[in-house]
Amino acid sequence: MNKQIHELSVVELLRGLEDKRFSSVEVIKHYLDRINRYNGELNAFLHINEDAVKQAEAIDKLIASGKKPLGIPIAVKDNFLTVGMPTTAGSLVLKDYHPRYESTVTKRLLDAGAIIIGKTNMDAWAHGSSTETSQYGPTLNPWDLGRLPGGSSGGSAAAVSAQLVPVAIGSETAGSIRQPAAWCGVTGFKPSYGRVSRYGVIAMASSTDSPGPIARNVEDAALITSIIAGADPYDATSSTKEVEPFRELLKRKDLKGVKIALVKEYLLPTMRAEVKTLIHNAAAHLESLGAKVEEISLLDPKYSIGVYTVVMRSEVSSNLARFDGIRYGHGRARFGDEAKRRIMLGTYTLSAGYYDAYYKKAMTVRTKIVSEFENTFKDFDAYIGAVSPGPALKLGATKNEPMFGEMEDILVEPSSLAGLTSAGVPCGFVDGLPIGLQITGAQFTEAKILDIANLYQKSTQFNKFPERYQK
């Protein structure tokens, strides 16, 4: 039986466009129709590109002339500046804000011939792991409409999971790609810090912010990462290391010679037994593919919460100081509670008399985390653990939890603080809800991590999409 357009991966869509089985216009119209049908209940998209069909027509002309533009729709988190479409970062401070320049990530996608079909919902300013702090209402989880999609890139993850788009762009400060991907049962890929330009991304914590894809599978994530990665003169922290053709490098048929660490401390005492079992199952599966898996011990991740909270909130207070409502946007009274909490704590930890006790202390523990990983990767190719301690939580879970995001992302914060690269892939279900596995490697080992994650994914059967949105 022929698959419907929304059941195809990016790689399959590209093949279909090349073989003239469908046009870019047909693909775009198919997805616009699905967005019209389902976005009302999911609230995954904040804005839809009204010119998408027109842009697809131009792409079809390019295809007819023998060129090979991507021609596929892509959803972009609403903290990437896009000319011609509003950009709000999920906040009322930027309601109706229209950027005057394009982010490097979206510019590279447009140059490659992708069509930005819409902008996706997110925790306001990317502050959170639920999408519940969006000032435009929460996004719902396609697996269970009573639950949260995770965040902060919750709209992007829900859109891919409900098959409203074949691939989406998210951004991660600590977990904001991998955690919503895990809760929505799709693939999230966090490139190393500096691998993908931050230019034109509304900053959260500049020392860890990393844009990356949320996709149907690892292969698509690899393809998109190669397009968006690479040095950018407009982001001084972007790396000049050459970008590899990550998709072409997905070659492994087994994991012989690969050493993987299973981090004991990441199997949290508070974690449900079913989640631990899934992680042990994943370890056993990697072993069956030929990898050598060994248990190791790292610094208790609870300390990463403290480090991350101080580093991130300090940088947030500085980054959000520029939103004064004078040059663009609205006044600071429009900030929601979560942004206010973070700005204030960061202001406090950076202020005279407290700087040494909090900010400097946190940055020193950060050094410990970084060097511990450096040692780990002398012996291991990657480490594994759960992305999140459990499956998607119910709507309202963030209420009266002033550190919800930081607590929820305990298992991914260490890797973000050290700027590592990491793939999040589905590894099973608990209560019918997806659970994510992280496969994390040293900085700039994207090719290796994607290759391992791709083989894991292709040899397991956890990559599923929710029933409700199949048709």
Added chain:
Amino acid sequence: MAKTIITTDDVAKVGILANLPLTEDEKKLFADQFSMTIDVVNQLNEIDTKGITPTSQVNHLENVTRPDVIDDDRVLTQEQALSGAKNTHQGFFVVKQILEKDSE
């Protein structure tokens, strides 16, 4: 280490530093939540960091510079730059007065 108590006055002071307008209810709410957060952060004191250098940047880049020339692709026109402002005057942004007219 003794528990850090954050008062509503502390919150009010930080609110001024952060340029955030806060209501009385918010000050109360944030004071409690602030203390909870500081408690979590204070766990870092369990870790010995004597002699360790702080890390602020993780991909080892240093002193990244660019040629000192204007990149026209990056320059907004005056019209573009002002297009998002609510209040402009003769091609300029209007800002709040910060100096007294007759001071000193």
